[in-house]
Amino acid sequence: MAASPAKKRILVGQSGGPTAAINSSLAGVVAGAREAGAETVGMRYGIQGYLAGRTVALGEALPDDDALALLRRTPSSWLGSCRFKLPALDAPEAEGFFADAFAKLEADGFDAVLYIGGNDSMDTIAKLGAWGARMGSPIRFIGVPKTIDDDLVGIDHTPGYGSAARFVATAVSEVARDADVYDLKSVTFVEIMGRDAGWLAGSACLAGPDLVLLPEVTLDEDALIERISVLLEHQNTVVVAMSEGVRGADGHLIAEKTVAAGTGVDEFGHLAQLSGPSRYLAGVAKARLGVKTRAVELSTLQRCASHCASEVDLDEAFELGRRGVSAALAGESVRMCTLTRTGDEPYAAEYGTVDVLEVANKVKPVPREWICADGMGVTDDFRRYVAPLAGTLPQQLKGL
Known part of the structure; x- marks a missing residue:
């Protein structure tokens, strides 16, 4: 046998x-x-x-x-x-x-x-x-x-992204409601993971923030402050969803302005601690606009929710x-x-x-045509992309 x-x-x-x-x-x-x-x-x-x-x-x-x-x-x-x-x-x-x-x-x-x-x-x-x-x-x-991060090439979207996007949209919506309870002018910056690509920060569009900032477009701080100033003329609260990987007009990470001295890199050459751009921009907005500001870092909460x-x-x-x-x-x-x-x-x-x-060692960026012309938001094409991956959001987030 x-x-x-x-x-x-x-x-x-x-x-x-x-x-x-x-x-x-x-x-x-x-x-x-x-x-x-x-x-x-x-x-x-x-x-x-x-x-x-x-x-x-x-x-x-x-x-x-x-x-x-x-x-x-x-x-x-x-x-x-x-x-x-x-x-x-x-x-x-x-x-x-x-x-x-x-x-x-x-x-x-x-x-x-x-x-x-x-x-x-x-x-x-x-x-x-x-x-x-x-x-x-x-x-x-x-x-x-x-x-x-959803930044692998060769695939429409990566497992882990849909759940993280669902959390980000839920969190940004709830942070926005929290920020709007007082009758005063304020700006809230919500910092979202994404070193080289803005897929996760872009998913905040499901919550309807006022502005969305991604790494794919360098940030003009003067233009941002002007945009926030105009919004505050018509509303009390402005919510800005932003990637941790946002870069300034000089092409450098804004996080580099806040990272602790001596912070090294990991095995793959990445900055070991990439956080703080929301705190930096909150400080800029407070100094230049004279309004209450807040920086909220979703940090590791968004990974395993x-x-x-x-x-x-x-x-x-x-x-x-x-x-x-x-x-x-x-x-x-x-x-x-x-x-x-x-x-x-x-x-x-x-x-x-x-x-x-x-696939290895390549990054899939958000297409430029899915980002608004001024670089401070995403288009309906992005929304159509992420919505079915995140699934139906909690009913209470739709508002009254």
Whole structure:
């Protein structure tokens, strides 16, 4: 009697910032593996943790459908995360690093590696896949997209974005109501995540702020103050939703004017602490207009707000994880699972894969034509883009 084929082994990790939907992708990976009769092992704290020998048997940790259903709605990164940059393929240390990494992957018997994350995570998959192809490794490498920044190329939108957008719209709407309770002139700046692209700050349009500032258009402070001044002639309160990555007319991050001396950069060269432009602009507005101002930083609250999770977001995140398994077992490698929008009303999307080498280390900006001519708002095209991803907002936010 012929021996049954060995069960496939799939290694999965999470990397970068946590979201409200990244665990739904993990649940999708585990579910997809079970459907295929494969075994899943989780990296504790991403690729860095795996290389240090830290793993968890997901079949034992998540034994049934109830566990997967709970994981699907659990915020943050259940396996733990890391920000660990693999060496460039031509770096002096590359030969030793990748030789050790592949020796471990082969010794552990893995047939595929799935990595759930954003741009930097796709860089990890690209490098592992490229090195594996160079050495003729049979291990398959698949990226499963995730980022609230929504700045990955090759995909209509990323899991995590819809839920974060729903939270941002809800928070901005409630902050605006809070700011308008007194009969006095005031300006509130709401600072939203987004280093290089303004997709998340733009989602505030669902709450109807007076102005929206994105990194894609440099900010003229004089023009901003003049615009606020005109608005205050007709209303008590002005609400400005702004990206943390807004840049001044000189092209430099406004955050650089407020960041603490000695703040370094992370493994990927990003400013380690990007915050404060709302406080700076609030100070400018107070000094020049003589009105009450306030800076509100949504900060990490916007990443894992499971109470505002979008059902579309959770469903798509799960399915992308499940399809990542299918892609790997079908022999695909150095690919990222993707979504292509096929309709807005009603919303619809199709699944597929793209070459991860065309994704890694690239940024998808908000199209200039989706930003108002003066750079202080977004168009109806942007609203149509984000609305179905965030889903229906709470009824009380519609107003009386």
